[in-house]
Amino acid sequence: MGRVIVITSGKGGVGKTTTSANIGTALAKAGQKVILIDTDIGLRNLDLLLGLENRIVYTIIDVVEGRCKLKQALVKDKKNPNLCLLAAAQTRDKSALSQEQLKSICDELKEDNDFVIVDCPAGIEQGFQNAIAGATEAIIVTTPEMSAVRDADRIIGLLEAKEEIESYKLLLNRVRPNLVQSNDMMSVDDVVDILSCSLIGIIPEDIGVITSTNKGEPIVNDEQSLAGQAYQNVAKRIMGEEIDFLNLDEPKGVVAKIKKFFAGLFGKEQKA
Template identity: 60%
Template sequence: MGEVIVITSGKGGVGKTTTTANIGTALALAGKKVVLIDADIGLRNLDVVMGLENRIVYDLVDAVEGVCRLKQALIRDKRFEGLYLLPAAQTRDKNAVSPAQMQKLCEELKEHFDFILIDSPAGIEQGFKNAIAGADKAIVVTVPEVSAVRDADRIIGLLAANELIEPKLIVNRLRMDMVKRGDMMNIEDTIDILGVDLLGVVPDDENIIVSSNRGEPVVTEERSLAGQAYRNISQRLLGKEVPLINMETEDTFMEKLRRLFSGKNNKRY
């Protein structure tokens, strides 16, 4: 029996789709059978982030309406053994499916997959309600900015009202240089405000954009910090204890000196 995890945030643009793509890929690389569901009907994006946009024949709405069998709508990712994508419909809207239909879909997928990851649309309306309907667990993605944290708090409240208690938090796009200056809320600040458990921290990383340009998840980049963070998060989902990337490393005098001369911010996380 698989586990259905919804990835949500309230606010748009904080990295739900990137997070879904990378956690899913990392879980598949760890030998699990994974399906990614793009629940953002009308604004599908998980397909392009995954580089699978040219392979779509049927979509989520087709599968729900019985236009095709569920299996026909699943796109197998040939690069990663065990990874599948159920794309969103692009020409329909959020009302094309109901929470009950999503529930049924998830139940069916649970029989065949270890992990079902649902990429939720932004907002708290129908699309969000659909995305959480069949979920057993929730991951809330936020960035350390007031607007995103406020929306995350609202989402955590709504999840609790839907019996999805104890969601796990991912703090995305953390910039250590700004944290050091005191110009960005750190992990402790964010956790303190939201009062939920931390699943992981993803540093701001240019590789994310480079990867999505190419349609290749950043977890495959051995040297990317964000990739490492996503690999760690996936390990935690598999029940392993992986320490957080150390964020509060004090610079040694030599490091400070080197940075001063190189002008680069090559910190380790």
């Protein structure tokens, strides 16, 4: 029996879809059988991030409206046969799906898969209610910005009110350590303290995320990138491993400053 995890955030643009694609890919790479469900009907994008946009024949709406079987609608990933995508329809809206329908799809898929990852649309309306209907766990994606944290707090309130959600964790995305150090951005501790929610991952801001999206290949496939490593660690934590968070801080303190100072001194003398 698999686990159904919903990736949600409230606010749009914080990285729900990127997180879904990367966690799904990382879990599949670790040998787990994973299904990714895009519930953002009318605004589907998960297919793009996985590079599967040209392979979609049937969507989740075709399944619920009986035009195909559930298995027919699952699109296998290019690289990893353990990973499948159930795409959203692009020509319909959120009302085309009901909570009961999504729940029965999740229940059916978790029978013979290890993980069902549900990518939730932004907002707290029907799309959100649909997405969380079949889930028992949630990952709340947020960034260290006021609006994103506020929306995450609202989502936490809604998830807490839902009995079926047994646990929820926070994933802090797009952290910029240099801005935190100069006190221009809220730190990880600040956000965790404000939301009083336990963390499952800290993802640093990484240009690689943009380029990997362009290529249609999740950044976890790039083992050199910091964001890729961070997503890999999130997947490991989901599977129950205890892994320390990546140290994103630049060297700080008097020693580092003295080093910088001397580097500057010699640099100038050499020029002279």
